[in-house]
Amino acid sequence: xxxxxxxxxxxxxxxxxxxxxxxxxxxxxxxxxxxxxxxxxxxxxxxxxxxxxxxxxxxxxxxxxxxxxxxxxxxxxxxxxxxxxxxxxxxxxxxxxxxxxxxxxxxxxxxxxxxxxxxxxxxxxxxxxxxxxxxxxxxxxxxxxxxxxxxxxxxxxxxxxxxxxxxxxxxxxxxxxxxxxxxxxxxxxxxxxxxxxxxxxxxxxxxxxxxxxxxxxxxxxxxxxxxxxxxxxxxxxxxxxxxxxxxxxxxxxxxxxxxxxxxxxxxxxxxxxxxxxxxxxxxxxxxxxxxxxxxxxxxxxxxxxxxxxxxxxxxxxxxxxxxxxxxxxxxxxxxxxxxxxxxxxxxxxxxxxxxxxxxxxxxxxxxxxxxxxxxxxxxxxxxxxxxxxxxxxxxxxxxxxxxxxxxxxxxxxxxxxxxxxxxxxxxxxxxxxxxxxxxxxxxxxxxxxxxxxxxxxxxxxxxxxxxxxxxxxxxxxxxxxxxxxxxxxxxxxxxxxxxxxxxxxxxxxxxxxxxxxxxxxx
Amino acid sequence: xxxxxxxxxxxxxxxxxxxxxxxxxxxxxxxxxxxxxxxxxxxxxxxxxxxxxxxxxxxxxxxxxxxxxxxxxxxxxxxxxxxxxxxxxxxxxxxxxxxxxxxxxxxxxxxxxxxxxxxxxxxxxxxxxxxxxxxxxxxxxxxxxxxxxxxxxxxxxxxxxxxxxxxxxxxxxxxxxxxxxxxxxxxxxxxxxxxxxxxxxxxxxxxxxxxxxxxxxxxxxxxxxxxxxxxxxxxxxxxxxxxxxxxxxxxxxxxxxxxxxxxxxxxxxxxxxxxx
Numbered sequence: 001x002x003x004x005x006x007x008x009x010x011x012x013x014x015x016x017x018x019x020x021x022x023x024x025x026x027x028x029x030x031x032x033x034x035x036x037x038x039x040x041x042x043x044x045x046x047x048x049x050x051x052x053x054x055x056x057x058x059x060x061x062x063x064x065x066x067x068x069x070x071x072x073x074x075x076x077x078x079x080x081x082x083x084x085x086x087x088x089x090x091x092x093x094x095x096x097x098x099x100x101x102x103x104x105x106x107x108x109x110x111x112x113x114x115x116x117x118x119x120x121x122x123x124x125x126x127x128x129x130x131x132x133x134x135x136x137x138x139x140x141x142x143x144x145x146x147x148x149x150x151x152x153x154x155x156x157x158x159x160x161x162x163x164x165x166x167x168x169x170x171x172x173x174x175x176x177x178x179x180x181x182x183x184x185x186x187x188x189x190x191x192x193x194x195x196x197x198x199x200x201x202x203x204x205x206x207x208x209x210x211x212x213x214x215x216x217x218x219x220x221x222x223x224x225x226x227x228x229x230x231x232x233x234x235x236x237x238x239x240x241x242x243x244x245x246x247x248x249x250x251x252x253x254x255x256x257x258x259x260x261x262x263x264x265x266x267x268x269x270x271x272x273x274x275x276x277x278x279x280x281x282x283x284x285x286x287x288x289x290x291x292x293x294x295x296x297x298x299x300x301x302x303x304x305x306x307x308x309x310x311x312x313x314x315x316x317x318x319x320x321x322x323x324x325x326x327x328x329x330x331x332x333x334x335x336x337x338x339x340x341x342x343x344x345x346x347x348x349x350x351x352x353x354x355x356x357x358x359x360x361x362x363x364x365x366x367x368x369x370x371x372x373x374x375x376x377x378x379x380x381x382x383x384x385x386x387x388x389x390x391x392x393x394x395x396x397x398x399x400x401x402x403x404x405x406x407x408x409x410x411x412x413x414x415x416x417x418x419x420x421x422x423x424x425x426x427x428x429x430x431x432x433x434x435x436x437x438x439x440x441x442x443x444x445x446x447x448x449x450x451x452x453x454x455x456x457x458x459x460x461x462x463x464x465x466x467x468x469x470x471x472x473x474x475x476x477x478x479x480x481x482x483x484x485x486x487x488x489x490x491x492x493x494x495x496x497x498x499x500x501x502x503x504x505x506x507x508x509x510x511x512x513x514x515x516x517x518x519x520x521x522x
Numbered sequence: 523x524x525x526x527x528x529x530x531x532x533x534x535x536x537x538x539x540x541x542x543x544x545x546x547x548x549x550x551x552x553x554x555x556x557x558x559x560x561x562x563x564x565x566x567x568x569x570x571x572x573x574x575x576x577x578x579x580x581x582x583x584x585x586x587x588x589x590x591x592x593x594x595x596x597x598x599x600x601x602x603x604x605x606x607x608x609x610x611x612x613x614x615x616x617x618x619x620x621x622x623x624x625x626x627x628x629x630x631x632x633x634x635x636x637x638x639x640x641x642x643x644x645x646x647x648x649x650x651x652x653x654x655x656x657x658x659x660x661x662x663x664x665x666x667x668x669x670x671x672x673x674x675x676x677x678x679x680x681x682x683x684x685x686x687x688x689x690x691x692x693x694x695x696x697x698x699x700x701x702x703x704x705x706x707x708x709x710x711x712x713x714x715x716x717x718x719x720x721x722x723x724x725x726x727x728x729x730x731x732x733x734x735x736x737x738x739x740x741x742x743x744x745x746x747x748x749x750x751x752x753x754x755x756x757x758x759x760x761x762x763x764x765x766x767x768x769x770x771x772x773x774x775x776x777x778x779x780x781x782x783x784x785x786x787x788x789x790x791x792x793x794x795x796x797x798x
Contacts, residue, residue, distance in 0.1 A: 202627050202743050203784035205532035206704070209741045218531035 020063030025521035027127065028055035029080075032514040039471060040496055041512035044086045049077035052086075056093070056127070065100040069109075073161075080130035081160065083509045091161050094134060105141040110134040110158065113151070115172040115190035118307030119244045119266050120225040120292065123157070129499065129506055131301060134158040135168065147176040157294050157303065164294040164303055165197035186231040192292070194305065196221045200295045204250050208259060217261040223249040225292060225306075240270040250296050251289060254330050254358075256398075259296065264289035264331075268309060277343055283336040285311050288359055291329040301506055310502065311336050312354045313369055318441050318459065319408050319428040320369070323391040324500040331359025348373040350385075364395040384411040393435065397498070397507055404434040420449045426457075436495065437465035443475075454478045459495065471495075485520035533623040533742050545760040546690065552754040558696040560593065561669035563661050564779050564792040566638040567598045567733070568625055568651065570607030571616070574719045579635035580732060582654045586661055593665055595777055595792045596733040597710055601625045606634045610725070614716035620708075621735045623742035628787060640664050641787040650787065670697035671751075673793035675778050685765040687797060689739060691778045693747060695755045699790065703751055704744025704783040707761060709737045709797065713773045736774070739763055744783045771798045 030053045035046035045052055055074040060067065073093030077086050096109035112134055114122035123135045137155015144150065152171040156163040172190035179185070196204070196219075204219050229242035244266045250259040266287040273280050287308065294303035308327030311334035315321035327334075334356040342348040349372050356365040371385030387408045393401040410428040417423065426443040440462050445455035459473040473495050479488035494511040565583055569576040583596045599621040600607045609615040628638050631651040639660035643650045652660065674692040689707060710733045718729030739761040748757055765771055779792035 198626060198629070199785045201532050205534060206741065206743045206746070206783055209533075209535050209743075210746055213536065216534050216536060218534050220531065221529050 020061050022059060022061050023522065024057065024059040025519070026055070026057045027519045028053065028517070030516040031079075031511075032516075034513045036493070036510070036512040038467065039473070039493065039512060040510040041493075043079060043084060043509060045077060045079055046512075049086055052077040052079060054078050054080050054127075058094070067096070067098045069096040069098075070094065080127075082130075083507075087160075089161055093132065093158075093161065103143040107139040107141075108137075110136050111139050111153070113139065113153065114307070115170065115192070116188060116227055116229040116242055117240075117268065117309050119242060119268065119290075119309070120190055120227045120246070120306055121168075121170050121172075121192045122305075122307035124307070126502070126504065129301065129504060131504065132158055133304065136163050137168075147178070149174045157305065159294075159303070164298075165200065166294040166303075167195045167197075168294075168305065169193050182235050184233040186233075188229050190227045190229075192225045192305070194223050194292075194294065196295065200297065204259065204296065208250070211258070215258065217250075219250040219259070219261065220248060223247055223292075236274055238270075238272040240268075242266070242268045244268075244290070246290060246292065251291050251330075252296055260289075262289040264291075266290050266308075270309075277341065279338075279340040281336075281338045283309075283311060283334075285309065285327075285332070285334045287327065288331040290331070301504070307504070311356060312365065312367055313338070313352045314500075314502070317410055317412075317426065317428060318443075318457075319430040319439055320387045320410060321500070322430060322439070322497055323389050323404055323406060324498055324505055325356065325365050325391070325396055326500065326505040328356075328358055328364065328395060332364070333357050333359070333361075346375040358395060362392075363390065364392040366390045379416045381414050382411065384409075386410070396505070402434050404432055406430050406432040422447050422449070433465075435465065436461055436467070438463035439495075451481045452479070461495065483520075484522065485518065488515075488517045490515045532626075533619060535741055545688070545762060546758050547760065549748065549755065549757045551752070552694065552756050554754075556672065556694045556696040556754050556756075558668050558670070559672045561665060561667055562592075562792045563590075563594045563664045564638075564640050564777075564789045565594055565596045565657060565661065566624070566628070566641060567596060568601065568631065568634060568636050568638075569598050570600055570604060570634055571610060571614070571717055572608055572719050573606040573634040574721050574723060576606075576635045577718060577720060577729070579637065579654050582657055583733070586658055589658075590661065590665060594661060595779075595794045597708060597735055597777060598731070598733045599624060599735045604634070610717035614714065616714075616731065616734045616736075618735055618737065620738040620742040627743055638787075640789040640792075641781060642789070643786070668697075669791040670699050671695050671703075671780050671791045673778055673780065673791050675776060675793040675795045677776050677795055677797050679798065680762070683764075685767070685771065687763050687765065689761045689763060689776055689778075691759050691761075693751075693755075693757045693780055695751045695753055698750070698752045698755075700750050701782065702749050702784075703747045703790070704781055705740060705747040705759065706742075706744040706779050706781065707739040708735055708777045709739070709763070709765070709769075710734055710775050710777060711736050711769050711773050712775070713770065733775070736766070736769055737763075743787075744781060747780060765797070772796075774798070 032051045033046045035042055053076040057072040060069045070092060071094035074090040075087050077088055081087050094110045096107060096111060098107040112123045112125060123133045125132045135155040136158055137153055139153040141151040150173045154169040156167055170192040174188035177185040201221060208216050223246055225244060225246040227242060227244040231240045246264045248261050248263045251262055253260050268285045271282045292306040312325050336354045338352040340350050352369040354367040357363045367389045369387045371383055373383040375381040389406045391404040393399050393404060408428060408430045413425045415423045424445040428441040430439040440460045443455060443457035447453040455477045457475040461467055461471040464471060473493040475490060475492050477490040479486060492511055492515050496510040497508060498505050499508045567579045567583060569579060587594050600616040601622040602617050607617055628641060628650045635654055636651040637657055638650050639657060641650060644660050672694045676690045678688045680686040680688060712732040714731045715728050718726050720726050774797040775794050776797050777794045779789050781787055781789040
């Protein structure tokens with residue numbers, strides 16, 4: 001309530017100024033649940049609540065280098081933050097005041113930010129996954145000049161409508177060296193500190209005191225993480241290197257049943273080369289004992305303070321995206337290479353390969369992917385390709401099941417009827433002898449740009465290994481856009497599986513029902 | 523700047539007693555229903571010899587005990603890192619590492635004396651530790667509650683081993699409790715005559731200290747007793763202790779309490795018995 005009063009007061013004060021500007025956006029999702037026990041769609045929402053809603057209204061008021069931002073969040077019977085929970089709450093999910101004074105930028109309240117790629121610190125929001133890692137505190141940014149920047153913050157990570165008890169602070173400095181037009185260096189260094197609260201430390205100490213003597217250690221209240229990074233640009237080559245280390249702290253072992261007192265490190269590099277019609281990207285990441293969380297008791301996606309750059313291809317297509325991965329916190333050794341070749345405007349070939357092993361040297365994931373795109377004529381284009389994946393379910397989902405090997409061919413056809421109307425189809429087939437077995441996916445979509453889209457799709461578990469019979473996962477979808485607003489409505493049946501955005505993943509239970517979505521901005 | 527000081531970590535016991543295979547450590551379900559006994563209340567009195575108002579806390583404990591005889595158990599805790607607990611002489615140093623850790627766990631307080639009533643954060647309070655004027659009220663509120671567990675506590679001298687005792691704790695659950703239950707066992711001593719600052723500002727050289735925490739047989743935050751004990755669950759544990767030569771055995775009480783640990787430390791039941 002105090003937060004609401006504060007925000008309303010700020011808005012009233014700010015609206016006293018007549019020359020300011022208010023902008024904002026609004027997003028709401030409503031789900032209506034149709035119980036289907038045959039696919040596992042039977043969480044509490046299917047049995048009791050029957051519907052859920054989430055909404056976010058963001059308002060931004062700017063005047064005289066002041067910025068006032070608030071966001072009203074609503075969760076009614078929501079499964080977004082935890083698929084196995086019925087969460088109901090509403091209130092101010094975000095409030096911020098910022099002011100620019102010369103080269104100094106002061107922010108108080110919630111903010112999102114990151115150091116370098118985010119390996120030691122990233123505060124971000126992802127509404128698809130129900131993530132909100134905003135920091136509530138103070139942030140200062142100072143630009144010494146165009147080529148030298150410093151930022152520092154202190155605060156606590158948001159935890160729904162409260163904050164985690166652990167304190168965080170950090171500082172990051174960046175310097176650009178522009179040697180000439182062909183040779184540039186963008187370099188920087190950052191540091192993060194997190195302090196465990198007394199109650200959490202008591203729980204850690206209790207557990208350690210129950211260990212055998214040789215496994216006991218004195219846990220640290222403070223963890224310190226440092227990162228050093230540099231991006232070198234030379235003509236058509238871009239080479240990014242980052243090395244991060246963290247001090248010893250109590251972290252969970254791989255089995256998750258014991259604390260270890262370990263320091264950690266990450267090495268990440270990304271080399272890109274591109275000329276007209278040809279591009280190659282090589283990535284490598286080696287990490288060891290690098291969970292950075294508000295507390296070692298925080299699990300899954302709760303309390304994550306950092307972000308590991310994804311080391312696998314990010315897929316938009318349904319079946320190739322089915323076995324996507326996130327980083328292994330305890331440690332991994334990962335490689336990725338991608339080549340894009342376009343000899344002319346009508347043909348493009350994409351090749352991608354990924355290999356990941358855990359810190360013990362055991363393979364946990366590999367992927368080979370190729371896609372060929374051809375523009376037949378002005379009206380018709382087609383793409384086709386194939387993906388093969390090895391996915392260790394235990395490593396990524398902690399489920400004691402056999403690793404999955406898949407082969408997934410896919411095609412897409414787009415036919416433009418005229419300048420506005422188009423028909424698009426997708427066909428994919430996933431072959432596997434593990435997990436749920438084979439799947440077919442087909443989609444047909446008709447769109448009238450820029451307002452109207454209607455699609456129908458079916459994902460069929462053609463050779464079910466966990467179901468008694470062949471299952472269809474139908475989707476009917478329609479969306480309509482007018483001005484800045486977009487309405488969409490869909491009837492959805494969705495198989496349980498991994499949902500990832502930007503390399504952050506979570507296991508989603510099956511869904512059966514209707515989804516309504518409205519987004520607008522003003 | 524951030525790393526200018528080396529931090530002091532939590533208490534980790536690197537010298538656990540070597541497990542004595544003769545000590546009882548067992549658990550079973552009772553064949554007959556356990557009947558709940560009246561709840562007793564632990565009054566943790568955080569105090570210091572240089573704290574002028576701390577003798578008032580001792581009087582308050584005496585007052586509560588006279589109103590509810592044999593229903594309260596007092597424990598006077600002197601802490602390191604607190605100037606009010608700094609001893610006047612080395613031979614009358616009542617501070618303990620275990621007591622300091624308990625003080626840290628319960629959230630400390632702005633001043634002394636302060637106390638925990640069953641180590642619980644009571645409604646309308648922001649802290650576990652409260653001023654002495656609230657001790658009687660919160661004790662009364664605790665006494666009307668029913669405890670889910672009974673404690674039977676005994677102490678037995680080991681024949682042929684000087685100053686050595688076996689402490690046996692028997693916990694019997696009359697109701698199931700969800701979550702982890704912890705057991706703490708303390709030794710407290712009374713009757714030591716030494717310095718104490720008085721409310722008048724004078725130092726009393728012949729002040730008689732009572733219920734002073736001397737040692738713990740368990741971890742300061744408790745040893746795990748049982749996870750989510752069910753109704754009629756019985757747990758029996760024995761601990762062996764060798765009493766310091768500096769302590770008077772006939773003035774020592776053994777205190778055992780079962781409680782939560784971690785984020786909350788609420789005491790479910792407490793019991794005491796004479797060591798000798």
